[in-house]
Amino acid sequence: MNSQHAQHSPEILVFDSSDALASAAAQRLAATIVTAQSDRGVARIALTGGSTGIAVLRALRSVGNPIDWGKVDIFWGDDRFLPAGHKDRNDAQADEALLSHVPVDAARVYRMPCDEGDFAGDVTAGARAYEEKLRSLTPDGNIPQLDVHLLGMGPDGHINSLFPGKATLAERERAVIAEFDSPKPPLQRITLTYPVVNSSREVWFLVAGADKAPAVAKAVGRASPADYPAAGAQGRDGTTWFLDKNAAELLR
Numbered sequence: 135m136n137s138q139h140a141q142h143s144p145e146i147l148v149f150d151s152s153d154a155l156a157s158a159a160a161q162r163l164a165a166t167i168v169t170a171q172s173d174r175g176v177a178r179i180a181l182t183g184g185s186t187g188i189a190v191l192r193a194l195r196s197v198g199n200p201i202d203w204g205k206v207d208i209f210w211g212d213d214r215f216l217p218a219g220h221k222d223r224n225d226a227q228a229d230e231a232l233l234s235h236v237p238v239d240a241a242r243v244y245r246m247p248c249d250e251g252d253f254a255g256d257v258t259a260g261a262r263a264y265e266e267k268l269r270s271l272t273p274d275g276n277i278p279q280l281d282v283h284l285l286g287m288g289p290d291g292h293i294n295s296l297f298p299g300k301a302t303l304a305e306r307e308r309a310v311i312a313e314f315d316s317p318k319p320p321l322q323r324i325t326l327t328y329p330v331v332n333s334s335r336e337v338w339f340l341v342a343g344a345d346k347a348p349a350v351a352k353a354v355g356r357a358s359p360a361d362y363p364a365a366g367a368q369g370r371d372g373t374t375w376f377l378d379k380n381a382a383e384l385l386r
C-alpha cells in the first residue's frame with residue numbers, strides 16, 4: 135500500500151438543497167460504477183455512514199443507470215461496533231436505504247464485524263479480521279483499490295471514524311483500525327485508515343448543513359489533518375466535494 139497521492143485541486147460542487155446534493159451524487163455514482171464495470175469488470179465502492187451519505191444511497195435507488203449490481207464490491211469506510219442489524223449500524227442503514235432494494239451479490243457485500251459472536255467485546259479483533267478479509271481479495275495481499283470512497287464529514291472535520299487529535303490519524307501501515315473512545319456515539323468503531331482512503335481512485339465528500347461550514351472551509355483550505363481530518367483525504371484521480379449551499383457558505 136502506498137499512501138502517496140497526486141496533488142490536484144478538489145472539485146467543489148454546491149447545490150441548493152441537501153436533496154439536490156444527494157440526487158447529483160447518486161447520479162454520478164451510478165455513472166462511475168458503470169464505467170468501472172466496463173473498464174475493470176467489477177466496481178469497488180466504500181460507503182459512509184451519516185445522514186448525507188445514507189441520503190445518497192436512498193437516491194441511488196431511483197437512478198436509471200444500468201448498474202450491474204451483481205458486479206459491485208461494497209465496503210464500508212467505517213462502522214459502529216454494535217450487534218448485527220442494530221439500527222445505528224452503518225450497514226443496517228445502508229440495507230434499509232439501498233442494499234435491500236437492489237440485486238447485490240451478498241458475497242460481494244463486505245460488512246465490518248459486529249459486536250457479537252467471535253468478536254463480542256473485541257473491536258480490535260474485529261478490525262484485524264476486516265483487514266485480513268480485504269487483503270484476501272487480491273493475489274498479492276494488498277488492499278483492493280476502491281473506485282469511489284464516499285465520506286461524510288462531521289462538524290469537527292472527522293471522516294470515517296478518524297477524529298481530530300486521535301492516534302488513528304497517524305496510522306500508515308494498517309488498513310483497518312479500531313477507535314475505542316469516539317467523540318460521536320457509540321464509543322467503539324472500526325475504520326479504514328488514511329492509506330486506504332488515499333489509495334482510492336476517487337474520494338467524494340458528502341456534506342450538508344451550516345454547522346459543517348467552518349470545517350468545510352478549513353479542510354478545503356488544507357488545514358492540518360490533525361485538526362481537521364478531512365483535510366488529509368484525497369483521491370488518486372480526483373477529489374470532489376458535494377456540498378449544499380449552507381455547508382459551502384464560508385468558502386470563497
Ligand SMILES: O=C(O)[C@H](O)[C@@H](O)[C@H](O)[C@H](O)COP(=O)(O)O
Pocket residue numbers: 182183184185186187212213214224285286287288292293294295318
Ligand atoms: O459512522 C459515522 O458516523 C460516520 O461514517 C461519520 O464519519 C459520518 O459520515 C459523519 O459524522 C457525518 O455524518 P452526518 O452526515 O450525519 O453529519
